[in-house]
Amino acid sequence: MAEVDFSVAGSPRQNAVKVENLSWHVAERCILADINLSIREGERVAIIGPNGAGKTSLIKCLAGLHKNFNGEIELAGEAISRLSTRQVARRVALVSQQQSTAFELLTNDMVRMGLLANKPLLAIDDSGDDHRIVEALDLVGLKHKRWHSFNTLSGGEQQRVLIARSIVQSAKILLMDEPTNHLDIFYQHQILSLANELNITVIFSIHNLELASQYADRLVLMQDGKIIAQGDASQVLTTERLQQVFKLPCQVESHPFNPGKRVTFVSGGTCG
Numbered sequence: 001m002a003e004v005d006f007s008v009a010g011s012p013r014q015n016a017v018k019v020e021n022l023s024w025h026v027a028e029r030c031i032l033a034d035i036n037l038s039i040r041e042g043e044r045v046a047i048i049g050p051n052g053a054g055k056t057s058l059i060k061c062l063a064g065l066h067k068n069f070n071g072e073i074e075l076a077g078e079a080i081s082r083l084s085t086r087q088v089a090r091r092v093a094l095v096s097q098q099q100s101t102a103f104e105l106l107t108n109d110m111v112r113m114g115l116l117a118n119k120p121l122l123a124i125d126d127s128g129d130d131h132r133i134v135e136a137l138d139l140v141g142l143k144h145k146r147w148h149s150f151n152t153l154s155g156g157e158q159q160r161v162l163i164a165r166s167i168v169q170s171a172k173i174l175l176m177d178e179p180t181n182h183l184d185i186f187y188q189h190q191i192l193s194l195a196n197e198l199n200i201t202v203i204f205s206i207h208n209l210e211l212a213s214q215y216a217d218r219l220v221l222m223q224d225g226k227i228i229a230q231g232d233a234s235q236v237l238t239t240e241r242l243q244q245v246f247k248l249p250c251q252v253e254s255h256p257f258n259p260g261k262r263v264t265f266v267s268g269g270t271c272g
């Protein structure tokens, strides 16, 4: 299958992320191969693809969680392999799939963790820190839950707290691994709009192709650990390609209410 070229003519913005010839193996198994990707500052990129395609693995590589990869990953022009954990945390915030904590942490504690990218672990909070936590919680509409136990919040509220954490972290790249999982339709839209309103680079993996096309400037389609297409929704979400990747007959149309695509799969059918 031919790879769709993606280029932005005359863009003055520098790359937030540049990935060259990335591969990642576990034991003898190749999980990611031949990954090449350049993401501009402020771009919103959705990583899509079937189960096991390598979306989470790629996001973890970009977050600095997998260190034993081959190839090169640059964050704002610096090779990730030359950055300390704290330096990576100053560049990248990660919202991973919603998880309860083993400890009884308060919402405030979860958000406060974002401050640690920029200050020593045992440093005492000053009034500026306090203000930033409140401001971030206010932005995600959860100031009133500041002193509640994180584990008692709903899935959507927990995701918003993790976004508040990334706001106080002040990273210029937000990575989100399936941020809409377990969320109702309202919160799915709310989380993705909120992320886009931050005006930073946002890279998220997602199964819902319509949300991907609605909220991302660019889609990156993965299959079997490789990028098989990237570009805007019209370039990537073609009937032929989706049928080949998802093994179901489908129809792709312009969405009637937003600039994205409407994709309908026919259940029970077989394809490819």
Ligand SMILES: Nc1ncnc2c1ncn2[C@@H]1O[C@H](COP(=O)(O)OP(=O)(O)OP(=O)(O)O)[C@@H](O)[C@H]1O
Residues within 6 Å of the ligand: 026, 031, 049, 050, 051, 052, 053, 054, 055, 056, 057, 058
């Ligand atoms: N640490 C690991 N050790 C061994 N295999 C792994 C590891 N991490 C990922 N894999 C394997 O790599 C493949 C890709 O996994 P990954 O979680 O990246 O896919 P994904 O596209 O995010 O899938 P999903 O849509 O199901 O979340 C899977 O087959 C998975 O089992």
